[in-house]
Amino acid sequence: MRPIRQEEIQVASALLTATSLKVRYGAVEAVRGIDFEIRAGEIVAFLGANGAGKSSTLNALVGLVALASGKVVFDGHEITNGKPETLVSAGLTLSPEGRRIFPTLSVADNLRMGAYSVVSKQKVAEAWERVFELFPILYERRNQLSGTLSGGQQQMLAVGRALMSGPRLLLLDEPSLGLAPKIVEQIFELIVRLREHEVTMAIVEQNVAMCLEVADRGYVMASGRIVFQGNASELKSTTFLQDAYLGGN
């Protein structure tokens, strides 16, 4: 897979900057003041045990959960607590944990909904072409009810649906969850191909080894805090990662 190109990362400017993010569910503090940035062209990993606050972080970026405090800047504009329905047209979207495709809609209708916010007919046509080129299986199954797809196909649909909006920053929450090893490999190959399509990505993953193969940099979270950050090779060698998974909460 593609090696890290440090110099490229250095010059790239931050596409998204998050400052002291906090997320609270009633008394539960899921995210306790974290700072991070995602630069254009990067693949950034968010790692950590169950309940570390990874999903809460991504969901807060797109406005699916409210921030208790903190600030998010995307592409030079503040989007703190922005509404999800407006962020997608700004170029930010999330492929949520658990895929969450619309099961009683056909594959094509799921994708059509992915492009709901896109006004330009030409852009929509390009998105169809790109997604069907990336996922020939979705083209084959376009008229099938998406609930009848296999797990791997559903994951591809979830990613394809997110791509239909033509995002500049795509947040992927556990794209390999519950998939057979062979399919997991396909998903990560796809992630590498997406970067070639100039999509910047943040990925939450349990599959640390695979994730660090494709990621440039990463953050390790534990109990709502970032406990380590570094580039992929640093992450591979740090004990923080083991601690974060074993120590958990």
Place this chain on the structure above:
Amino acid sequence: MDFFVQQTLNAIALGGTYALLALGLAVVFSIMKLINFAHGELMTSAGYVLMYCGLHGVPFALSVALAILTSTVLAVLMERVAFRSVRNASGATMLITSFAVATVLQVLFQNLISSRSQPVLLPNFLSESVTVAGFVIGNNKIVAIVATVVMLGFLDWFMKYQKHGIAMRAAAEDFAVARLMGIRANTVIAGAFALSGLLAGVAAVLWVSQRASVDPLMGFTPVLKAFIAAILGGLGSLRGAVAGGFMLGFIEIYLAAFLPPDMQEFRDPIGLGIVVLLLLLRPNGLIPSPGLGAVKA
């Protein structure tokens, strides 16, 4: 045989009206998890528009259009004024809100119009009948059946092929993810209410054209029946609502037609008994809505 065909047409006409009403309830419920008991008052409002138009000699086609427009606009207003602020509240809160809206509207109809039943002037052709293949069929029945078919066809087309209809189905399945795609909550919910108002308006025209009168509580009984139909079909399921509506229409009409005279007074309990029996056999309804409030086996 003649009698049977006659009663079957009656059942289709009545079932169709229930289906339209149940569909209106289901469209809103599937998206907001709100059972809108004020749906009946949408019907009543359309009924009063027909009454006033009749009094002022407005051509019937125009009064029908105005009646349907009124219930549609009222449905959207209802959402904006009453339901938007309780959108994320519990099911019980929303239910109580809908009772409140229904009661307020009933009181307004009673005080501003009349608490008594008012006649509605209808064009003569509705009370005439035609003879088709030896069967005498009331024009109002034909109109009801045709209008139901047209509305169901329109709704099916809208929900299947129109971007906004598909978006409604997507929002009904997973509202949060639908918002991620850029589907606006306000737009989808307002759209659902508009559709329910449209369906209530058409149902009101059909209901009034069989009875030629309107009163402040006119919508109560049919919407109660539609509610039963929606549950029978599978609450939140659009196809279920249609199936439940027709099923209930057939049960009611056939019982009224074929039950022995000395048992007629038990018609309603027997009808509801059949509904309960069907629900015992199919606890999630005839055509359950996927995943939604399903009874786990």
